[in-house]
Amino acid sequence: MSESILFRASAIGARVRAAAPSVGLVFALLFATVCVPIFAVKVAPLNDYINHLARMHVMAVGGSDRFLSAFYAVDWQLLPNLAMDLVVPRLARVFDIYTSGQIFVALTMFMLASGPMAISWALNRRFEPWPLVAFLILYNQVFLVGLMNYLMGAGFAMWGLAAWIVLRERSILLRMAVSGAVVALTFLCHLCAVGLYGLAIGSYELWLWYRRGLKVDRRLALDFAALAVPALPIVPLLLASATWGLAAEYEWSAQGKLDSITMIFRAYSDPIDIAVLAVCAAALAWAVRRSLISFHPAAAVFAVVSCAVFLALPTVLFGSYMADQRLPVAMLLTLIGFGSIRLGQPAVARAFVFLVLAISTIRVGDVTAQWLHLAKAHDEFRAVVQGLDRGQKFIVAYADEPQLSQREQDAISHLASTAVIERSALVSTEFTVPGKQILRVRSPYEDRVDTEDGTPPNISQLIAATMVEGAATGHYWDRWQEKHDFVLVLFTERGRANPDPDLLSLVHDGNGFQLYEILR
Incomplete structure (x- = not known):
């Protein structure tokens, strides 16, 4: 009797040991599958991701970049x-x-x-x-x-x-x-x-x-x-x-x-x-x-x-x-x-594994296709800013009438942060909110950025702020035309007219964005 119990116990143990590598193998295959979109694009088009990544860059280079060290400080x-x-x-x-x-x-x-x-x-x-x-x-x-x-x-x-x-x-x-x-x-x-x-x-x-x-x-x-x-x-x-x-x-x-x-x-x-x-x-x-x-x-x-x-x-x-x-x-x-x-029957076990693999592959395929499309704006903007001088100052504005879908808006809402990584820029929407992040803007520039995690102004608000001599609204974009070098207008369509040709010169008409240089 005892030998029979021991035999059954050893048989169960052998099945468990045999099953463990199978589960591990499927886990490894599934994990490799879900990582495909992550490594398929340079920047995952997630809403806040590139903004956080820009902060990581500032922290990584430390004081070796004279522009970033002039603009930003890390307050641990x-x-x-x-x-x-x-x-x-x-x-x-x-x-x-x-x-x-x-x-x-x-x-x-x-x-x-x-x-x-x-x-x-x-x-x-x-x-x-x-x-x-x-x-x-x-x-x-x-x-x-x-x-x-x-x-x-x-x-x-x-x-x-x-x-x-x-x-x-x-x-x-x-x-x-x-x-x-x-x-x-x-x-x-x-x-x-x-x-x-x-x-x-x-x-x-x-x-x-x-x-x-x-x-x-x-x-x-x-x-x-x-x-x-x-x-x-x-x-x-x-x-x-x-x-x-x-x-x-x-x-x-x-x-x-x-x-x-x-x-x-x-x-x-x-x-x-x-x-x-x-x-x-x-x-x-x-x-x-x-x-x-x-x-x-x-x-x-x-x-x-x-x-x-x-x-x-x-x-x-x-x-x-x-x-x-x-x-x-x-x-x-x-x-x-x-x-x-x-999963007692082999057919049921195979069906379960097949279903999980098939559904995961379908969802990952959809995400990959979407990311490859959404990442085009990031790639385009990165190529544009690489041609600019280092240490420029960017202010972000939204189009008065957004022309993009909600997922396209979410993907590029922090597009400007790419300039922090590529050209050591000061960006008005970089996350520097006390109590939320450890990145700070140094005192000569702190009035040029949003430190309250608010919504950027529309381009018409920016233009209106220049109409009255000495006008001050208490916003960080007051006198923006004097404090910044470029305006990045998000959620717009190609061919949209220059909102103020006397003040702005179009640098690039992009996929969901327009970059303007401010004319002094």
Whole structure:
């Protein structure tokens, strides 16, 4: 009898060992697939990405560039928004700034894809194929906005949950130390990532407490200490940081709640997104009807608690937009980690792998095609500014009547930041907001840039500001014609007439933009 049990156990172990490389191989193939768009273009056409990358460049070159060092200063502070700032400039010592940015984006993708796999392994102690479905939603609207620091933090939060589960029965001091390290990492990435980690481990502990019959005893006190003590430094750190000065900037929006659900599954093409969603829903319904999919009981607690927090979160928190809208994607990725699928029959296993690979390839193909198209404006503008003198000063304005689609506007909204990288320029829209970034504009130039994360003026506003002698509106674009060298008009169409030929000379009529030199 004992020999029979040992034989069956060894056979099961052999199957697990045989399955692990298969899951790993599919994971590697899927990861290589989702990285195709990242390395297919020099600059990922994400909304804020090139602006952040320009800051990385300023940090990487340090004082070796006399123009950048005259315009900008790095004011190191412990802000909950430093993931790129700590990683990319160091990568730039080995690679160029564009490649360094691509590596960081790929690392972010890896953290998001591997996080659910880590949670699944922690719960089951084996590599399950189910977490591979995380690849289906890696390209979502939150990612396409370019919230890299938060998404990197979300990956650390999921790995932190996996570590918490694995160490659950180990020494409380070890649990505190590891949890403290995760809190520190997520804090450096983004404040919302700290919240996600707290939600995840708090929900898991709540489920364990429920399973223990809601007993109030010494074990509960120790578990609460392990949960709370590592998070205590967050309070003084936040109070001491410049981010606390943005505490009054918050806004709650019901519309944002509805939009955030669709943001999980949307990429660029609605027909493709809808078709993919329909196929996934049909496959999920088929699997549920046959009881192939199951979830760990703690998943229900996490879903309820995180949904309650999501509904309560404001859309703007500490001056950061999309505070609530960025949460559902991370919630779903975490919930995927709690799941498991039973693929007993080889045909079912092959169908599952084929479906995940096929859908991922379709979505990646759509993103790649869109990025190759959207990146043309970046390539064109980069070629244009390379012919200009270094150390020029750019002011950004929007067209009075934007002629581009919303996704085209999002892709080039920070196009001017390319000039910071290529020609050591001062750009009016470069992120230099106290409490959000560590980049500052030096005092001789600080009145020429937006330090409040506002919306650039329309070109008609710029022209109107020159009509009255000595007019001052209190905006950074007052007397712009004296303080800048070039005007970059975004979201316009080719052939649009010069708004003021006496003041502006057209340098380049581009794909969605026009660059004018200011005539003295």
